[in-house]
Amino acid sequence: PGGRAVFFPSLSLLTMVSVPTSVPTACARWCPPNSSCVNSTACRCLPGFSASSGEVFTSPSDSCDDINECAPPTAVSCGKGADCQNTEGSYHCICVPGYELASGAPVFRNENENTCQDVDECQQKLRICKSHSICINTQGSYTCQCLPGFKLNPRDPKLCTDVNECTLGSNPCHNSTYCFNLVGRYECPCRPGWKPIPGSPNGPNNTICEGSDGTHTNQAE
Secondary structure, three states: OOOOOOOOOOOOOOOOOOOOOOOOOOOOOOOOOOEEEEOOOEEEEOOOEEOOOOOEEOOOOOOOEEOOOOOOOOOOOOOOOEEEEEEOOEEEEEEOOOEEEOOOOOOEOOHHHOOEEEOOHHHHOOOOOOOOEEEEEEOOEEEEEEOOOEEEEOOEEEEEEEOOHHHOOOOOOEOOEOOEEEOOEEEOOEOOOOEEOOOOOOOOOOOOEEOOOOOOOOOEO
16 A cells, blocks of 8 residues: 556567678589589589580589590500500509409509519419310410310310210221220220230230231221
């Protein structure tokens, strides 16, 4: 009683924030992949890429395409026994199959670094050829050479199969004997009832025989 109420109007505190009209950027937003910015207004392709309009470009429609260093007019020379292989934004040289770098490295940059040398597959892979054959190293490759009495299988150039000398079309034995094929060789035993002539060579495949009555022939069939 006797008092009075006093009301104070509420105050709103406003914080003023300055908002820039444009956000500065360090690079033109339209620069394509595989490029870098030039003065915030233009673009330049990264090494290994190029644009059709030149080194520095300002067109949003331009793109940076891979340079094929292995193709003319700027084809890289990798040297003898090597090929150039293009990659995205770069390239490298590799030895052709059958060759390798002396250092064992997988790739190199140019002809000056070329140390490609023949790989001796016969030493590197001791069982590269199959049974009844020997490995012959050649420049950049190798061959499998069959042992005497064997021939290459046409379906498998690493496989040698037995040669049946008795069915080659001409009898290799004297006609007093018959041909008996074995794996990798043949023999000429006497016909039944015949025996080797004393003093003849009488080796496994040059036997000459005579009948029990002493008859024989000196001709081969």
